[in-house]
Amino acid sequence: MAVRAVATAPLIALLVTSGQQPVPPAVRYEQHVFAGGAAPPAETLENPFKGDRRSAADGEKLFSAFNCDGCHSLGATGGEGPSLADGRWRYGGADGAIFHSIYYGRPRGMPAFGGVLPPDAIWKLVTYLQGLTPAVDPATVAW
Ligand code: HEC
DSSP states (O other): OHHHHHHHHHHHHHHHHHHTSOOOOOBOOTTSOOGGGOOOSOBOOOOTTTTOHHHHHHHHHHHHHTTHHHHHOGGGOOSSSOOSSSSOOSSOOSHHHHHHHHHHOBTTTBOOOTTTSOHHHHHHHHHHHHTOOOOOOGGGSOO
């Protein structure tokens, strides 16, 4: 019993710690229409690791470790979940929009990871995804 408690302690500590993280602020989606021209109170979240190669490499590891590739495929090219590498975004490709997709999940099958991943880890995933280059589709190449 004592051994078991020791073995699970780090995991519980991780979950408790991430549960106590401050809630990220609401994101303003600039492409939305604001009634009366008045934007609701919200912030524009910016990726603190933008363009940082080491963070992108960490994000790539997290992408496998947390089974993102189980749904989005290796290289995030799309499977059960949509491609995250083709430069097209259902919920927006701005820093805060991608962060919110991962932190809060999305209604049609995207789990919310904000309860198990601290914000830094989510930003590393965002950095990895933003660094992916869309594959050239031969059907749409001009001739
Ligand atoms: C159980 C399958 C599953 C897992 C695991 C999963 N996703 Fe998803 N994800 C989806 C589906 C399905 C959608 C589309 C949701 C929708 O359209 O409402 C999605 C949507 C997204 C989006 C929004 C895409 C857009 O076009 O706006 C992002 C970003 C994303 N996932 C990142 C991740 C990351 C990072 C992980 C791992 C931490 C992950 N996903 C794990 C299934 C999954």
